[in-house]
Amino acid sequence: MKIILISVGKSHETYVRDGIEDFYKRLNKYFPAEWNIIAPLKNAASLSETELKSKEGEQIFSQLQQDDFLVLLDERGKQFSSPQLANFIQQRANESTKRLVFLIGGAFGVSNEIFKRAGYVWSLSNLVFPHMLVRLILTEQLYRACTILRNEKYHHV
Template identity: 65%
Template sequence: MKLQFWSVGKAHEPHVKEAVEMFTKRISHYYPVEWNIIPVPKNTAMLSETDLKKKEGEAILNFLQKDDYLILLDERGKLIKSEELAKFIEMRANESVKKMVFLIGGAFGVSDEVMKRANYKWSLSPLVFPHQLVRLILAEQVYRACTIIKNEKYHHT
């Protein structure tokens, strides 16, 4: 199974880039993994919130393949513990999911079409975090889940 982290917005900012890359490299020992930064559409200042989400949604849906398993990070998604995330990832691998995509939407969230397409909606926290920080938390939590699956020392309960 391949893991992909998608984020709408700008490239990793320097203050998180090193840590995101470190956890991404660690994940690569367990699963092939890559980042896809989806650029914000041009002329965003001219677009309404709804139109912006629609344009971003079209780009996201164009990148997705029919069989991709889409996990949408959304503040209204399900809160799960690290151990549950590990079980979730392991179950998808056992189900022969070819590609699992973790999506961080744009500043205003995602379009209804992307919301409907999501196979699972996951909330990292009831708190709202900056997108750059969400990238780091996502990479670290997926790495933590990988170590839990392999019963390695990184995670302590």
Template identity: 65%
Template sequence: MKITLCSIGKPHDAALKQSVEDFSKRIANYYPTDWLIIAPPKNAGVLSADDLKKAEATTLLQQLAKDDYIVLLDERGKNISSPELASLIQQRGNESNKRIVFLIGGAFGVAEAIFKRANFTWALSKLVFPHMIVRLILAEQVYRACTILRNEKYHHI
């Protein structure tokens, strides 16, 4: 199984890039891993929020395979613990999913088509975070889940 961490927006913030890359490399010790950064449309500044979400959805859906398991990060999703995230990842592997995609939407969220395409919607918190920080939290939590699955010492209960 491959893990793809996907975000709509600008490239990694220089201040956080090193940490995001560090956790991404750590995840790669367990699963093939990559980042897919989808740039907003060039005319994003003149689009309404709904039109922007639809344009981003069109681009995003072209990047997803039919059998990808999509975990959408959204503050209206379900709160889960780190061990529950580990279980979710393990279940995807047990079901022979080829790829699990963790998706961070655009500045205004995602279009309804993405909500419908998502297999699971996960809320990191009831708080809203800047996208660059969510990338770091996501990478760290996926790494933590990997260590939980291997009973390694990173995660303490």
């Protein structure tokens, strides 16, 4: 199984880049993974919220394959504990999921079409975080889940 991480927005800011890269390298020891950053639209300020989400949705759809299992990170989703996330990932692997895609949408969320396409909607917290921190938290939690699956010492209960 391959893990794909998609985020709409600017590339990784320097204040989190090192952390993201560190956990990304660690994650790749368990599953092949890749980051796909969708750059902000150049005319975003002139678009309505609906138009912006629609155009971002087109870009997101262009990166998805038909059989991808899409996990949308959204504040309206369900929360996992770290062990529950590990179980979720193991279930996808057991189901022979080829690509497990985690999506961080744009500043206004995602289009209804993307929301409907998601196989699971996940909320990291009741709090709202900047996109850059979500990328760091997501990468770290995926790594943590992999260490839980292998009974390694990183995660402490």
